Amino acid sequence: MDLEYYEPQTLAEAxxxxxxxxxxxxxxxxxxxxxxxxxxxxxxxxxxxxxxxxRELTGLRETPEGGLWVGASTTxxxxxxxxxxxxxxxxxxxxxxxxxxxxxxxVATLGGNLCNASPCADSAPVLxxxxxxxxxxxxxxxxxxxxxxxxxxxxxxxxxxxxxxxxVELPPPAVGTAGSYMKVGRNLGVDLAVVSLAIAGCQSxxxxxxxxxxxxxxxxxPTPIRANVAESILAEEVDENAIRAAISATVEAISxxxxxxxxxxxxxxxxxxxxxxxxxxxxxxxx
Numbered sequence: 001m002d003l004e005y006y007e008p009q010t011l012a013e014a015x016x017x018x019x020x021x022x023x024x025x026x027x028x029x030x031x032x033x034x035x036x037x038x039x040x041x042x043x044x045x046x047x048x049x050x051x052x053x054x055r056e057l058t059g060l061r062e063t064p065e066g067g068l069w070v071g072a073s074t075t076x077x078x079x080x081x082x083x084x085x086x087x088x089x090x091x092x093x094x095x096x097x098x099x100x101x102x103x104x105x106x107v108a109t110l111g112g113n114l115c116n117a118s119p120c121a122d123s124a125p126v127l128x129x130x131x132x133x134x135x136x137x138x139x140x141x142x143x144x145x146x147x148x149x150x151x152x153x154x155x156x157x158x159x160x161x162x163x164x165x166x167x168v169e170l171p172p173p174a175v176g177t178a179g180s181y182m183k184v185g186r187n188l189g190v191d192l193a194v195v196s197l198a199i200a201g202c203q204s205x206x207x208x209x210x211x212x213x214x215x216x217x218x219x220x221x222p223t224p225i226r227a228n229v230a231e232s233i234l235a236e237e238v239d240e241n242a243i244r245a246a247i248s249a250t251v252e253a254i255s256x257x258x259x260x261x262x263x264x265x266x267x268x269x270x271x272x273x274x275x276x277x278x279x280x281x282x283x284x285x286x287x
């Protein structure tokens with residue numbers, strides 16, 4: 001492969017390289033998605049731009065509003081080891097624990113997992129549940145985009161030529177927030193998700209007798225999705241009938257395909273099963 005590798009020292013230099021070489025260039029951080037795709041011939045870049053050392057993409061820091069900013073080059077091991085994340089965003093730590101092997105978690109980055117834009121990306125359902133916002137920098141300036149709008153299709157995002165995801169912002173967690181992350185693979189070992197589902201819930205701020213639940217799924221649609229109708233059902237008075245209606249609405253929200261990891265019918269059955277378990281579990285944890 002005729003390939004040039006660059007290691008820019010600043011974000012501006014990285015953006016300039018990606019803008020200059022356009023579709024022939026590819027940003028790389030941990031490389032756990034990029035390198036296998038290059039080996040298989042799915043990706044054939046002629047220019048690789050290493051961005052893992054850029055200081056603008058590193059770190060975990062509290063936002064002025066009391067939320068958390070996570071740099072795009074943050075590894076899953078860093079997420080798993082962060083006491084602040086375990087304390088304030090335990091659902092994110094739970095997801096990181098299920099991501100690959102320790103060797104993969106040591107180098108795989110949150111930004112790379114999102115920018116690869118796989119429908120089965122481990123981090124996407126949890127971040128969607130947490131109302132994450134993507135921060136980007138590009139030739140036309142900076143943008144803050146709700147993560148729910150970041151994915152445009154399998155392997156496709158809103159990022160334009162020369163633009164880089166620099167991090168994601170999480171809003172402050174509501175008091176008493178509970179969550180659940182479920183990932184179903186083909187076997188009991190490390191595997192890509194056949195179905196993944198995340199739920200985050202708390203008491204409604206406007207009416208403490210009601211609930212506010214966010215439900216997101218991966219590997220069951222062209223992009224990771226939120227089950228908005230199911231969320232609306234659970235925002236009303238919750239009884240067993242409402243839970244069953246929310247499960248049905250969650251199933252109706254998906255559009256799974258059949259592939260090497262599972263059939264569409266199997267994925268639908270899995271969603272119906274784990275959605276009910278996760279909803280009941282989270283409701284039991286909300287004060």
